[in-house]
């Protein structure tokens with residue numbers, strides 16, 4: 001048994017002792033040469049992972065900081081927010097709270113965002129930005145990023161803002177080839193680091209747009225990030241310990257090999273998928289749109305999900321998630337993101353077998 005309750009919820013997830021150790025380095029000043037070497041030394045590997053020539057920025061905030069910041073930097077006219085789950089739906093509300101004109105393009109929870117519907121909506125000419133969540137973590141649904149991005153590229157004035165919080169580093173999420181204007185992710189999902197750090201890129205077109213926008217604020221002003229990154233620095237004091245963790249994580253990722261990492265996530269996700277079908281459960285996502293880093297399981301057997309999770313906690317020191325928001329209890333979710341192995345996932349599935357038998 002583990003000495004703590006291991007997290008198989010879709011974020012935050014398990015942080016390895018190795019990562020914790022990397023974060024225990026002595027503190028350095030954020031305007032020091034040491035910090036510049038740390039941040040500057042990660043840039044190329046970050047660009048490889050993001051598949052971009054643009055600099056990769058680090059924000060000391062959770063992902064929502066940049067999700068909000070992107071709107072404040074880029075929306076002059078009106079933003080179209082594609083919604084198909086809890087996180088994506090919320091983006092409309094966040095835009096309105098920032099005083100932006102916003103409209104939701106809502107799809108049923110469990111369905112992906114449809115590129116054709118996006119085209120119809122953008123054709124109205126009302127919008128100058130669009131938000132998309134690549135992998136909607138609440139429902140375990142991945143939307144077709146390349147197809148949607150191709151549609152958005154037909155509309156030159158529309159800035160494409162993409163959240164890859166629960167897909168980044170679990171599968172390819174290429175920025176440049178898709179023409180993504182802002183792509184953002186967070187530290188506590190597939191990167192398997194503590195929460196509190198967001199990573200993002202900004203296109204040249206997006207910088208040009210930001211220059212024309214008033215009231216960008218300070219903390220998330222993309223032009224501040226750009227100016228500071230040129231000196232391998234961040235606008236304000238960053239979470240240096242987590243950045244040390246990220247640096248060590250990048251070592252791990254490139255030692256394993258990026259492609260191998262993607263293949264591992266795919267394979268482990270397949271093990272969970274086998275458990276689902278072997279136990280008579282169904283997937284919440286349609287075939288072809290299922291997340292690679294987590295599985296959202298339809299509770300078609302109508303088990304007591306909260307009791308099931310309680311058994312996992314009490315007998316196996318691990319926890320899954322009992323469903324998010326309005327699909328709590330009618331779905332449950334198991335993460336396979338991060339540093340998991342064939343053995344560790346097999347252990348989780350054996351624990352799920354045992355708990356299922358005890359219900």
Ligand SMILES: *Cc1c(COP(=O)(O)O)cnc(C)c1O
Nearest residue numbers: 062063064087135137165166186
């Ligand atoms: C977890 C998650 C978020 C929220 O991230 P915070 O770190 O809580 O700001 C946003 N989008 C997606 C897709 C997520 O999975």
